[in-house]
Amino acid sequence: MPFAKLGSVVLDCPDPRALAGFYAGVLGGTVKDEGEWVDLVLPDGQTLAFQAAPGYVPPRWPAPDHSQQFHLDLTVEDLDAAEKEALALGARPLETEDRSRTFRVYADPAGHPFCLCAG
Known part of the structure; x- marks a missing residue:
């Protein structure tokens, strides 16, 4: 029996806001900006997240x-x-x-x- 469920897929990137905007244009959804971490909540409820990665x-x-x-x-x-x-x-x-x-x-x-x- 599974003991976990997928919360989100997280992409490292140099600019989380910009990449969240790109995927919002592709997939739709709502961007939630937390600074170094940005979530894109998709219309079906799944989350695609973006994390600032220095030296990416x-x-x-x-x-x-x-x-x-x-x-x-x-x-x-x-x-x-x-x-x-x-x-x-x-x-x-x-x-x-x-x-x-x-x-x-x-x-x-x-x-x-x-x-x-x-x-």
């Missing part, structure tokens, strides 16, 4: 000698429309060459990889 170094993707550690898969209805919106918010394409796949890979403004996945 973004993951390199793809780089077998430097693990990406984790990435977020974000389900969307229309990949092309979602891509335009993500890029307008500051996402950077990492791997979008194969347009026949059901996902595309990007980096958020702090360099964390995430995928837009057809739902």
Whole structure:
């Protein structure tokens, strides 16, 4: 029997407010600014949090000698429309060459990889 439940996913970053704003634009929700720690409470109640990390170094993707550690898969209805919106918010394409796949890979403004996945 489980003894815990997931409270939130926390991303280290140089500017928690800016990264929370990016993900609020992508996922919706309410930003709760606590200074060095910022929560994004999503419409379904889940929390994505952002923590200031002095000396933050973004993951390199793809780089077998430097693990990406984790990435977020974000389900969307229309990949092309979602891509335009993500890029307008500051996402950077990492791997979008194969347009026949059901996902595309990007980096958020702090360099964390995430995928837009057809739902």
